[in-house]
Amino acid sequence: MQTTRGFIQRFFILFSSLCILSIPLPYSQIIDTGTLFSPFTEHIVLWVGDNVLHIRHSYIAKIVSDATGMYILVFINLVISIIVSGISIYYARKRQISSQFSYYFNSFISYYLALQLFKYGFDKVFKQQFYFPEPNTLFTPLAYLDKDILFWSSMGSSYSYSLFLGIAEIIPACLLLFNRTRILGGIIALIVMLQVVAINLSFDISVKLYSLFLLMLSLGISWPGLVNIFQILILHKTPNSTSSIVQPSYLAQNQKLSYVLIKALVISLIFYEASFKYFQNMNFNGDHAARPFLHGAYSVTTPNNNYKRIFIHSRGYLIFQDRDDQLKDYRLKCNLRNKTLYLSKTGEPEARLQYQYDNTDSCLVLSGVLNKDSIKLIAKLIDTDTLPLKRDGFHWTIEGSAKQY
Template structure:
């Protein structure tokens, strides 16, 4: 029974690696998956969940991903049942090697994103001026992590170390054990803070456990029973296929590394905290104290956000035109033409549309306590 379960899991993980889209590697995986499974996924989502026109993007924690995983589980069960056991063992060997490379690439992606401060980014002014209790847990977690570059670099460095150890055969077990700890923490964070990559991170954890399937008993004997033991040193990929396997693995790792690092190298920016923002960016306070509108924020992703005194927000995506003309569009597609003038010397911004006008004073949001680079060696120096 356990052999059947392991075979089923190994086959599922292999199919998942082939077909679950990793956006940072390009669109080819998504296009292939949509072509092969898109219509079936939409049909099942309609039958099971009663949803029409469901979004088929297979992003983590989406309906399409849940259905897609169900399809892969059934497909892998069929393969495990129909294929001869001697071939299944070869599939498992290939699956284990594929998982190792896959985990290394994922760890490299998120490791570099943390080191270069692109995952836990600096919180935007509209978040900084919101009350703690009004923020959702996922935004709270993301924003808290974003105020500390040193912690981001530290956690990213650990993920990169795990990836490196996994790729070196003699240190693979150590790297996988570190990865188990990393993914357990990530799964706990995603569940505890309701971050929408729960299912993907759980599958990564299960993959890591599977990659150690031949080593758990020796590890238990060594760590718990204190017995002298030796880890399995037999390589899974042998014979004439080894050179081909090494070539494919090297090519995939190399191309993945290029795709991961290219955005940073092309921009020349290795710290997102200091990356270039739009010409108008930041927070502004309405000078009319009798108005219900309290703050105006310009988000780095070209959003104009209005916050009232009850901290209710309304956002518009904007595109700038000539002579201070801005085209604003809300979630319903409604368009507003607005003239915006910014007097930098007075730190004043003026918004005009039709007969309406708002004057707002710029806020020095970068001096807020959350962004101050404080470090205390002793508690007596804490203010």
């Protein structure tokens, strides 16, 4: 029993540490070890994929969300952790990990999980993650949307729900930072992450592997609390106090001041890292962020042509929608001096369209040659603020809701 427990402890510590160090994450202040080691890890991933797992089809070896490369990396970490834990438990004099080491490791993964929950939570609170749908998504028939973009767009249409989800992630993140509230934070994080994993699996959102990893960390942190809850509610026993990870008592003596200062520094650094980009851009609502020139949806008014709408996407794309609602996107570059739009797409020659935009009647005129066809399109900007999806409708009664139509 002690051997199994010791093995699980060692495996958890090794596997978590390897994943934390090797998975790249976008940080602004903290050193991203995943990106730092990525030339080395991607080389190993490629070698294992080709020579050990014998993957014959082409795959993405980069360590990005749910790419084959990330699955291979997690597989490598898993194998290393099992082997090293097995060897370690075989040769170790003590089967159990010391309580002092457990405490420090528990603090480390709690801070890591708190940082991730803060980042995802702030992204939701400040409307950077679930953003209001782009103009082309707004006018794509529902049946043509995949489940992931549909879920993203639905979430993006409600600020209050995005705020709620964000706060639900920030609360456990705050609780995870302190010893007294860590287990409660872990249990709430476990519930939150369980919901996130369910969404990612059900809506085919490609953060499955990483959300499962965060779920595993939450489970590891909340485990002593879950054991106690099981003992109270199911076994009707007094909980075993030794199941909790406690702070080593020697810290209360000579290292008390340094402990307090280091902990306070780490907590403020986590906050600084998690909120850096919002303060840097002074943007606390992604939906109100500045949009590029011509951004929006345009209804084509020119008769006898195949195009129904034109969209300018915030990340520099121009999208045409034809009469059958089929969409075609082009990478967009804009020369404001020559009033020219440069449209490029893989396998097609670059197109140059002259544009005219009249602010008074919001009319966009495009002319030029696209795919060997000469086009001249007159399109009018659609006021997306008046669309039902953007209406700030909240009604306690169905009468109020029905009045909107």
